[in-house]
Amino acid sequence: MRAPKGIRDLVIGNRDVDIKNTLDNSWMIPPETYREEGPCLVINSKETESQCWMGVLLAREQYLNAPNRDGKRGVKSSAVANVLWLVEGADYPPSVWRAFDMAAFRTLREVQPGTARAADFFRQNLETPVPREVIEALLFDQDDPMKRLRKNQGARGVLGPEGIALLSDTFGNGLLQEMGRGKLPPRTFIAIKPRNDVERQKLEEIGAIDA
Structure with missing residues (x-):
């Protein structure tokens, strides 16, 4: 009540x-x-x-x-x-914001366009699971925030040539577990760099990074 x-x-x-x-x-x-x-x-x-x-x-x-x-x-x-x-x-459940530098986050929210903002955020937070609500807060002014993460004209397309793979619970979760990085919870993203040639090859095979 x-x-x-x-x-x-x-x-x-x-x-x-x-x-x-x-x-x-x-x-x-x-x-x-x-x-x-x-x-x-x-x-x-x-x-x-x-x-x-x-x-x-x-x-x-x-x-x-x-x-x-x-x-x-x-x-x-x-x-x-x-x-x-x-x-x-x-x-109580840990805050999803605890893992992030909030001063840097607020600065990033001013970056334009949205794709560059998302790419910068993931560069700064490699190996850190990122819940969707954090992405939506980062890209608060975008009509379609998730579009800014895609390969075509999105953060995946920017980060892939740099050797950074942007994975999620629906794209690459099985590979993350295979590489011993743990399973992502639903609606979560993570940016990683391959730690060795085997990981690099696996990420190249699924198109997460450029060959």
Whole structure:
């Protein structure tokens, strides 16, 4: 059952509740919440461990630091003991973005045309599985993002002559396993360079790189 939205993020038990997320227990509480010592649903996400914690904290005066320039107040480290934890150390799927340099990704999104952008991205991320959603975010302004990966006028056609094979779960997955590189999950791509002459020959045979 979904909690309705009220003046703040949620209404639970007829109370307006703020939701605050952090990576390090440093939630920032706005004036409208701490003036009333209102409840906050606080979430702590540990990206490196892919675990999260969720609990309830009342925004009491004694739990908060001095206001910043925006009037918001951070939760004191000593006040974390006052959180009523509802979820502790729950596992969640790793973010698909963890494997990528986001500063470089944002820069690449400005590259035109889309085919050059896709080719540059795969050059920078060799041997890294890339989910389709990452490709779609990279090629956000293209009418047909997947067309920019094809051999004809796409990234495969650019990378193949450079000795870089662009494979996917539907094109080359069996060969990847044969080469000991593991099976790609659905809707995933990977760019590789052959590690030896045997791999080069196999990739040439399927047309993934130029002979």
